[in-house]
Amino acid sequence: MTRVLRRMFTTLSRRLRAYAERDGRGYPDWATRYVPLVRRLKSRLRNDNTILEIGANQNGLSRFTGRRVIALDLSAAHLMAARETQSVQSVVASADALPFRENSFVVVCCVDAFEHMPEAVRQEAVSEIARTLDPMGTAVVSFPSGEAAQREESTIRAAYERATGNRLSWLEEHVESGLPDADAIVQAFESKVGAGQRVERTKNLNARLWRWMWLVLMCNWPCCGNAIFQVALRWMTPILCRCHFGDCYRAIIWIEPKDTP
Numbered sequence: 325m326t327r328v329l330r331r332m333f334t335t336l337s338r339r340l341r342a343y344a345e346r347d348g349r350g351y352p353d354w355a356t357r358y359v360p361l362v363r364r365l366k367s368r369l370r371n372d373n374t375i376l377e378i379g380a381n382q383n384g385l386s387r388f389t390g391r392r393v394i395a396l397d398l399s400a401a402h403l404m405a406a407r408e409t410q411s412v413q414s415v416v417a418s419a420d421a422l423p424f425r426e427n428s429f430v431v432v433c434c435v436d437a438f439e440h441m442p443e444a445v446r447q448e449a450v451s452e453i454a455r456t457l458d459p460m461g462t463a464v465v466s467f468p469s470g471e472a473a474q475r476e477e478s479t480i481r482a483a484y485e486r487a488t489g490n491r492l493s494w495l496e497e498h499v500e501s502g503l504p505d506a507d508a509i510v511q512a513f514e515s516k517v518g519a520g521q522r523v524e525r526t527k528n529l530n531a532r533l534w535r536w537m538w539l540v541l542m543c544n545w546p547c548c549g550n551a552i553f554q555v556a557l558r559w560m561t562p563i564l565c566r567c568h569f570g571d572c573y574r575a576i577i578w579i580e581p582k583d584t585p
Contacts, residue, residue, distance in 0.1 A: 340551035344558045352537055352561045354383035356529045357435050359565040361464055361576070362388050365431060368462050373430040376456070377412075378419045378449070379437030386410035394429075396422070420448030428456045432463040436574075438504045439467045440497050446504060447512060454516035454579070463579040465513075468498065469506040472531035472571035477503075479535055483543040492542070506575035513579055522582045527572035533564060534573040 345351060362369070362385075369375070369389050377385045380397035382405040395412040396419070397403050403414035417423050419434070419441065432453050438446050457463045468477065481495050506525060513523045539545035540553045 337551035340555050344551070344554035351383070352557050352564060353541065354381075355388075355561045356534075356537075356564050357466065357574070358383075358385060358388040359561075360528055360568070361385075361433065361435070361466070364578075365389075365433075365462060365464065368431055374428060375431040376422075376424070376429045376433070378422075378432070378434040378453070379440075380406040380412070380414065382406055382409050384410060384412070385433050385435070386412050418445070420445045420452060422452040422456050424456045426455050427458045430458050430461040432457050432461070434463075434465045436467060438465060438509070439469075440494070440501060442501055446509070450509065450512040451516055454513060457579065459518055459520055460581050462581075462584070464576060465509070466528060466574050466576040467504050467506075467509075468573050469503050469575040470571070473503055473534075473573045476531045476535040476573065480538045480542065483539060483545075487543045504575075506577070509575075509577055513577060517579055520582055521579055522584075524578040524580070526576045526578065527568050528574035528576050529564065529572055530567045530569055531571045531573045533567050537564070 369391050373391075375385065375391060375393045377393050377395050380395035380399075380402045384393070384395060384406055385391075386393040386395070386406075387410045392411045392413070394415060395403060395406045395410075396415045396417050397406075398416065398418055400416055403412075403416065406412050407414055415423065419437065434449070434453065438449070441449060453463050453465065477495055477498060481492065481499075484490070484492055510523055510525050517523060537557060540550065540557050544550050546553065
């Protein structure tokens with residue numbers, strides 16, 4: 325009987341996880357990255373707009389908007405994953421040397437990519453985003469930043485290693501490159517944009533909620549009930565996408581025309 329119950333529980337857990345993850349691994353995390361951005365970008369995401377996303381992934385801007393996007397990344401594997409799930413035109417290139425003319429894009433989006441770049445590349449990427457953005461367009465760059473983000477990432481790194489004996493490659497890259505200084509990125513953009521453009525900083529996802537989310541998604545928390553908690557987390561995604569209070573995990577930098585409401 326115990327063996328039968330264990331098999332039933334395993335089957336149920338597998339089905340619950342499949343439901344929770346049917347939009348791609350870590351769906352709630354992708355949603356908390358993109359949904360707040362899409363909400364603000366909505367009026368600019370028209371079919372005739374040229375949209376660039378720097379840093380391709382399988383759950384990117386195209387998946388959350390339904391629009392065709394030029395997806396740029398150094399990794400052909402990342403671009404292949406993006407093409408499998410979204411309507412994208414893929415370009416293999418680096419963020420610090422965009423192969424496009426000046427003022428090419430009405431929307432430029434770069435989500436959770438700066439923390440994977442060396443500092444010198446970040447500075448050049450700022451220049452390239454400013455160069456290729458149409459003066460009446462909008463650019464948005466988001467990345468984890470600040471003491472709260474560093475603290476919570478350290479917690480997840482340690483918890484994941486305890487639970488699995490392995491390390492998360494993307495978090496190790498954060499440690500290697502160092503999280504970007506949001507104030508420095510704002511200043512860099514302010515020095516590059518035109519007189520008719522403004523730079524604004526907002527924030528995304530309370531840092532403690534980010535930690536809790538990843539404990540569920542990656543660290544098997546709270547043990548046997550993990551699959552149920554993953555489903556609950558998926559249901560909570562619309563709420564998480566609006567939790568931008570207190571110390572937040574991400575900084576968001578907006579570059580827009582000064583007359584934008």
